[in-house]
Amino acid sequence: MNSQIWWYTARSGGILASLLLAASVLWGLAITTRAANRITRPAWLLDLHRFLGAAALVFTGIHVVAILLDTYVHFGLAEVLVPLTGTWHPVAVAWGIVGFYLLVAIEVTSLVRSRLPQRWWRSVHFASFPLFVVTAIHGLSAGTDRHSPLMVWGTIAISVVVAALTTVRVISAMPPRPQAAVPVPHRF
């Protein structure tokens, strides 16, 4: 069991990071779609969204450190930081590395948000959607548990909810169609 502790840590860290990331994305979408319906946005809702994102990054860190410490497959620093440099499922791992950089970019720009032009912060924050997609592909292609029905159907179910809320979000952000001119009746 002891020799496998890092492997278990890597797996549970990856799964927890994915769940926290999904929760953060879903929470963020729930806030913005409700905002579109003009319902108030108490500060704690945003704080929870931020907390979930930060926790996802912390567990990704635990996931990656455990992969470095696990001796069953050797991973060096370059292999966990530079996509396609390793020999163990390089493409599956590369999705995770890309996800890691996107997550770091989103977290860092959120921490210094007040010092950035709103447009820059927003553009980086929209990377949450590709981030969700690449980490889902990574989990389903790299993981030991990738064939487990819970992992597969859990990822599919969460992805469907994210896609549905994203559609609502996009539709609610569209400018309203110009009203057709109502013909004014002539007075005789």
Ligand code: HEM
């Ligand atoms: C530098 C970045 C990353 C590297 C090098 C990396 C590497 C790996 C490796 C080697 C595995 C296979 C572990 C195994 O089952 O034996 C794995 C699985 C996994 N990774 Fe990553 N990963 C990275 C980032 C991420 C990120 C950002 C997430 C999610 C937020 C994530 C979530 C997962 C999940 C859910 C699994 C499946 C665990 C399982 O099946 O038990 N990874 N990763």
